[in-house]
Amino acid sequence: MSEENWDMYDYILESKDAVRSIVKHKDQILEKAVEYFFSKKINRMYIVGSGTSYHAGLAAQSVIEKILDIPIVVQYPMEFKDQEFLPDSDTLVVGISHAGRSTSTISALDKAREKGYATIAATAEKNKPILEHADCSVEIAIGPEYAGPKTKGYIGTVATLVLFALEIALKMNKITDAEYEKYVDEVLETTDQIPAIAEASVKWYEDNKQELIKSRRIIIVGYEQCKSALLEGTLKVLEAVRYSVTGYEMEEFMHGVYHSIDEDTYMLYIGCEGQYYDRMINMKNYFEKERGNKNFVITSDEGQVTNKNNLVYDFKNNHYFASLEYVVPFQVLARKLSLDLGIDCNVSSDPHFHKKMGSYTY
Numbered sequence: 001m002s003e004e005n006w007d008m009y010d011y012i013l014e015s016k017d018a019v020r021s022i023v024k025h026k027d028q029i030l031e032k033a034v035e036y037f038f039s040k041k042i043n044r045m046y047i048v049g050s051g052t053s054y055h056a057g058l059a060a061q062s063v064i065e066k067i068l069d070i071p072i073v074v075q076y077p078m079e080f081k082d083q084e085f086l087p088d089s090d091t092l093v094v095g096i097s098h099a100g101r102s103t104s105t106i107s108a109l110d111k112a113r114e115k116g117y118a119t120i121a122a123t124a125e126k127n128k129p130i131l132e133h134a135d136c137s138v139e140i141a142i143g144p145e146y147a148g149p150k151t152k153g154y155i156g157t158v159a160t161l162v163l164f165a166l167e168i169a170l171k172m173n174k175i176t177d178a179e180y181e182k183y184v185d186e187v188l189e190t191t192d193q194i195p196a197i198a199e200a201s202v203k204w205y206e207d208n209k210q211e212l213i214k215s216r217r218i219i220i221v222g223y224e225q226c227k228s229a230l231l232e233g234t235l236k237v238l239e240a241v242r243y244s245v246t247g248y249e250m251e252e253f254m255h256g257v258y259h260s261i262d263e264d265t266y267m268l269y270i271g272c273e274g275q276y277y278d279r280m281i282n283m284k285n286y287f288e289k290e291r292g293n294k295n296f297v298i299t300s301d302e303g304q305v306t307n308k309n310n311l312v313y314d315f316k317n318n319h320y321f322a323s324l325e326y327v328v329p330f331q332v333l334a335r336k337l338s339l340d341l342g343i344d345c346n347v348s349s350d351p352h353f354h355k356k357m358g359s360y361t362y
């Protein structure tokens, strides 16, 4: 796909091969960063990034914490930079910026250096300003992604972070070869599904298009391992359709947001397998009955298949990697709905915004 004829939907499909390629070339991609890690004493890790980059950090957080057995804090860059207390040493800060220009992430890395922390910049671009602000770098090796709303970049970043942790843990004997392989297989088993999920999502979208096109207010709820998918899905749909789309962790949603649900609200529920699924369905039933709004559940529960509003797919529901599959229907929705609304979400609403605001460093 050249710079002229790319499409965001194709990038969604390419995520599968991008992850496979990252796995294949992991030694080369991670060599410098792993070597750098072992040249330092690291007892905790911060992952900082804005937007999609932040969400990728969140998606990888629990599994990295489990693999490395050290605290992993995922923060917005400005939160990291401006916090009152930062521990003294033995800390690694990984700053993620796909475009390699976000002033927020660059500022956080500068603060990390000031504190004497180890710093790694992760970016999908070459020769970008962020590389000057960290001691080491790692490439998010996904190939070209010209679209503003990143999809392949999100998936590829999570895979890169997980592999980085796995390499380190293996070298430290925190995991066995078999455990290493098992984690890699689980990532691949999940991301190999992406093209099929995208196809099922297109069908779901087409079946519900006449309804969805009327939406002007969408709320997405999710929980547990899909918190990252819910935040990333919200950002994706919001930046593509350019009207009110918000996302909440389900329990937080129940503390106030529910007051605002009226018949014009479109609720999308991420019903991944887990301890809160029944509670979510219970809430959906409540809204259907009490508020008469539109409700759409994304789940692997066959019991939901009779309602055409729902997207029922045989999701893998991996405890650590479910975010990587449940985000896909939202990526597809973002592209398809914005097209039908006459918005080209590949074109920024203001190509000079970051320059005007100073939110990119040039």
Ligand SMILES: O=P(O)(O)OC[C@H]1O[C@](O)(CO)[C@@H](O)[C@@H]1O
Pocket (backbone or CB within 6 Å): 049, 050, 051, 052, 053, 096, 097, 098, 099, 100, 101, 102, 105, 148, 149, 150
């Ligand atoms: O990962 P980057 O390039 O730092 O960008 C951060 C975020 O900023 C945006 O470009 C929005 O301006 C998002 O699309 C992206 O997720």
